[in-house]
Amino acid sequence: MTTGSKAGSVALVGRPNAGKSTLMNHLLGEKVAIVSDKPQTTRYRLVGILSDSRGQMVFHDTPGMHKPLHQMNRQMVRYAVEALNAADVSCLLIDSTQRYGSGDEYLLDLLSKARGLKVAVLNKIDRVDKPRLLPLMERYGAAGFLEEIVPISALHGDGCDMLLDVLWKSLPEGEPIYDQELFTLHPERFLVAELIREKVLLETRDELPYTTTVLIDHWEEATEGDLTRLHASILVERPGQKAILIGRGGTTIKKLGTAARLEIESFLGRRVYLDLRVKLEPRWRDNRKLLANMDRELWSGETESG
Numbered sequence: 324m325t326t327g328s329k330a331g332s333v334a335l336v337g338r339p340n341a342g343k344s345t346l347m348n349h350l351l352g353e354k355v356a357i358v359s360d361k362p363q364t365t366r367y368r369l370v371g372i373l374s375d376s377r378g379q380m381v382f383h384d385t386p387g388m389h390k391p392l393h394q395m396n397r398q399m400v401r402y403a404v405e406a407l408n409a410a411d412v413s414c415l416l417i418d419s420t421q422r423y424g425s426g427d428e429y430l431l432d433l434l435s436k437a438r439g440l441k442v443a444v445l446n447k448i449d450r451v452d453k454p455r456l457l458p459l460m461e462r463y464g465a466a467g468f469l470e471e472i473v474p475i476s477a478l479h480g481d482g483c484d485m486l487l488d489v490l491w492k493s494l495p496e497g498e499p500i501y502d503q504e505l506f507t508l509h510p511e512r513f514l515v516a517e518l519i520r521e522k523v524l525l526e527t528r529d530e531l532p533y534t535t536t537v538l539i540d541h542w543e544e545a546t547e548g549d550l551t552r553l554h555a556s557i558l559v560e561r562p563g564q565k566a567i568l569i570g571r572g573g574t575t576i577k578k579l580g581t582a583a584r585l586e587i588e589s590f591l592g593r594r595v596y597l598d599l600r601v602k603l604e605p606r607w608r609d610n611r612k613l614l615a616n617m618d619r620e621l622w623s624g625e626t627e628s629g
């Protein structure tokens with residue numbers, strides 16, 4: 324074993340919108356998890372891998388913790404609890420612009436039962452005055468079981484080096500588990516579907532974000548040249564939602580299609596033809612078969628069975 328080399332897992336948990344996905348992307352320098360200001364942006368347990376001279380840190384980004392009403396939401400909370408129970412270090416992300424409430428109490432209690440070391444991360448300090456941060460620091464300090472409380476801005480990077488130092492220090496010694504070149508375990512196909520869903524979230528409001536999902540129907544690499552042909556469907560639950568997503572004269576779907584295509588092109592490093600369809604699929608969120616299929620799409624075969 325290389326002396327001093329660290330390896331282990333870090334769970335990122337917290338309420339919706341705390342900035343868990345922003346933090347993971349920032350620390351990796353890669354976009355593994357899509358980000359939006361809508362709750363329920365992250366629906367799965369997402370794996371991001373950081374390898375450097377200090378060793379290998381495997382992040383598990385999770386959906387925000389909230390009251391589950393649908394089958395899909397129950398699955399989302401389960402992902403977060405699983406990650407907590409399996410991690411060497413659990414990071415509780417807190418939006419420090421928000422008041423401390425019963426939801427935070429619940430999470431703190433859940434965290435106290437986690438297996439590994441626990442760290443609290445006060446995020447979005449770019450948006451709060453220092454004096455307002457102190458009572459929050461004290462509040463979490465009083466919990467008594469936290470290894471460290473680190474204030475950061477995941478968006479701008481402030482405090483992130485300090486957080487990384489804390490995390491590396493907390494991980495056990497060990498050899499890297501995954502190839503040093505890998506930054507995630509999720510297949511391109513899944514990441515591309517997520518990029519499309521991100522544009523749907525950015526372009527729509529109200530209940531639409533929760534009731535939409537994206538499926539890749541067809542993926543074809545060019546036999547000549549560098550054009551990848553993608554056909555994807557955006558599932559909605561009601562006819563009215565379909566109309567919103569398409570927009571007057573198709574403007575909304577066109578706009579989000581272009582935004583998605585440009586980002587997919589830069590992600591894949593190839594030119595992309597993207598065909599987007601909006602499909603009516605009532606109650607897809609309670610469709611166990613569909614959810615199970617989506618679950619399988621999450622992992623690249625041999626690396627992990629989710």
Ligand SMILES: Nc1nc2c(ncn2[C@@H]2O[C@H](COP(=O)(O)OP(=O)(O)O)[C@@H](O)[C@H]2O)c(=O)[nH]1
Binds near residue numbers: 345476
């Ligand atoms: N001002 C500010 N906004 C942030 C910060 N971190 C995340 N956000 C924003 O908060 C929203 C939710 O972020 P996201 O990473 O999706 O949160 P998650 O639900 O916990 O994964 C997005 O609009 C982010 O741009 C931060 O440090 N400062």
Ligand SMILES: [Mg+2]
Binds near residue numbers: 343344356385386
């Ligand atoms: Mg997220």
